[in-house]
Amino acid sequence: MAKPLPALNTTSTGDIAFLLLIFFLVATTMDVDKGLDRRLPPMPDENQKQQDIKVNRRNIVVVRINAQDRILAGGTPMDVTQVKDKIKEFILNPANSESLPEKEMKEIEGFGQYAVSKGVVSLQNDRGTSYSAYLKVQNEIVKAFNEIRDDFAMSAFGSKYRDLDKDQQKIVREAIPQSISEAEPKDVSKKR
Amino acid sequence: MAKFRNKGKRQLASFSMSSTSDIIFMLIFFFMVSTTMREGEKLVMVKLPEATETAKLERKDLASYINIGTPVKDKQAEYGTDARIQLNDSFRNVSDIRDFIAVEREAMGEGDRPFMTTVIKADENVRMGIISDVKQELRRCSALKIMYSARTVDKVR
Numbered sequence: 197m198a199k200p201l202p203a204l205n206t207t208s209t210g211d212i213a214f215l216l217l218i219f220f221l222v223a224t225t226m227d228v229d230k231g232l233d234r235r236l237p238p239m240p241d242e243n244q245k246q247q248d249i250k251v252n253r254r255n256i257v258v259v260r261i262n263a264q265d266r267i268l269a270g271g272t273p274m275d276v277t278q279v280k281d282k283i284k285e286f287i288l289n290p291a292n293s294e295s296l297p298e299k300e301m302k303e304i305e306g307f308g309q310y311a312v313s314k315g316v317v318s319l320q321n322d323r324g325t326s327y328s329a330y331l332k333v334q335n336e337i338v339k340a341f342n343e344i345r346d347d348f349a350m351s352a353f354g355s356k357y358r359d360l361d362k363d364q365q366k367i368v369r370e371a372i373p374q375s376i377s378e379a380e381p382k383d384v385s386k387k388r
Numbered sequence: 389m390a391k392f393r394n395k396g397k398r399q400l401a402s403f404s405m406s407s408t409s410d411i412i413f414m415l416i417f418f419f420m421v422s423t424t425m426r427e428g429e430k431l432v433m434v435k436l437p438e439a440t441e442t443a444k445l446e447r448k449d450l451a452s453y454i455n456i457g458t459p460v461k462d463k464q465a466e467y468g469t470d471a472r473i474q475l476n477d478s479f480r481n482v483s484d485i486r487d488f489i490a491v492e493r494e495a496m497g498e499g500d501r502p503f504m505t506t507v508i509k510a511d512e513n514v515r516m517g518i519i520s521d522v523k524q525e526l527r528r529c530s531a532l533k534i535m536y537s538a539r540t541v542d543k544v545r
Contacts, residue, residue: 210408217416224423229445229507231537239527323517327510328437330519331536332544338441378523 232334236378255297255314257286261333263324276332283340287315287372307352307367316375334376341374348372424448428477432457437512439538450504451535452492454485456518457511471514473522482518485525493531509537 259279260268267274269282289296297315304310317337321330342357349357349368357368434457445451455474459467463479472479475488493501506526510519526534 206404206406206409210405210412213409213412213416217412217419220416220419220423223426224419225426226423229448229451229535229537230442230540231445231507231535232439232441233443234534234536236523236527236532236534238530238532321516321520323515323520325516326512327514327516327519328512330516331437331439331512331538334536335439335441335538335544342441 232331232338234334234376234378252298252314254295256316256318257283258318258320259283259333259337260320261322261325261329263322265326265329267333276329276336279333279336280340280343283317283337284344286317287313287340287344289313289315302370304367304370306363307371310371312371312373316377318377318379320379337376338374341372341376345369345372427453430455431460431463431474431477431479432472432511433460434509434511435513436509436537436539438541438544439536440541440544442538442540443535445505445507445535447500447503447505450496450500451507452489452504453507453509454488454522455509456514456522458513471511471518473518482521482525485522486529489526489529489531503533504531505533505535506531507535507537 257270258268259270262268267276267279269279270286274282286296289299292299297313299311299313301309302312319333319337345357345368348371349355349360349364352368352371353360353364357365360368432455434455457471457474458464458469459472459479467479473482473485474480475484480488489506493504496504508519508522523534526532
């Protein structure tokens with residue numbers, strides 16, 4: 197009969213594992229990066245003459261922030277808290293007003309016909325604008341779009357946008373595209 | 389009487405320590421999975437602006453970071469207090485972004501390149517001038533997916 201093996205002293209394996217644990221605690225971070233997702237427009241070709249894409253005047257709302265962080269949206273000066281409602285009214289155009297963006301009937305796969313707004317929010321800033329003011333306005337605009345999406349999701353699928361599944365989210369995104377244009381930098385203050 | 393004979397000189401039974409390592413290993417695995425490696429040291433002071441509508445960065449491995457802000461205290465003697473751009477571990481200019489993006493893009497797999505995100509971590513007090521320059525440069529090297537890094541709050545002050 198084979199002799200039973202003597203038990204190994206395993207007291208120190210715990211210490212070794214502890215050492216590794218402390219290394220990972222020190223060398224890693226837990227914080228997740230959060231922020232506002234944006235897509236920049238591609239650079240226009242230099243050889244090509246820049247073509248002015250004809251956007252109907254009613255389809256565009258200009259949000260301008262000057263060097264003093266004052267905001268001008270759609271021609272009226274306003275506080276940052278008012279921007280959201282302005283954008284919502286602009287995109288939704290509930291009364292089908294002549295001065296607000298037109299809507300185009302579009303066939304959305306899996307949903308059907310929907311009048312998609314052609315409105316574009318154009319965000320312009322000065323070189324002297326502070327980043328926090330700029331981001332505050334960005335945030336308000338995104339919030340406006342998110343609220344419109346939530347409303348649409350609520351009426352179409354009966355739950356909020358973020359609770360929908362992938363396909364439904366895609367439908368919502370198609371019905372309400374987040375059309376924010378970050379214009380070429382220009383000196384806002386010099387105008388007028 | 390034999391029942392109580394050993395009383396007084398009995399030794400404590402030694403614990404089996406073999407399972408402590410398993411427990412600690414479990415903790416290690418938890419930390420390995422839920423955390424990411426710390427990136428290089430910060431050379432600029434960045435106090436992120438606040439936002440409510442933030443989205444999570446989906447793929448951290450596809451992100452490259454551009455830090456913009458005032459140099460940290462012990463670098464101010466050398467670099468001044470104007471907002472500077474930090475790429476990797478050094479102060480750089482707007483013109484260096486092109487190379488930086490090219491290197492970052494090269495390091496990614498072919499299929500992942502379209503999803504590359506440039507995270508702009510800028511201090512809330514920087515002026516938009518420098519950010520616009522960075523954005524223009526990013527457009528020029530067609531790194532179009534960007535993210536303005538922000539702190540999530542319930543309500544922006």
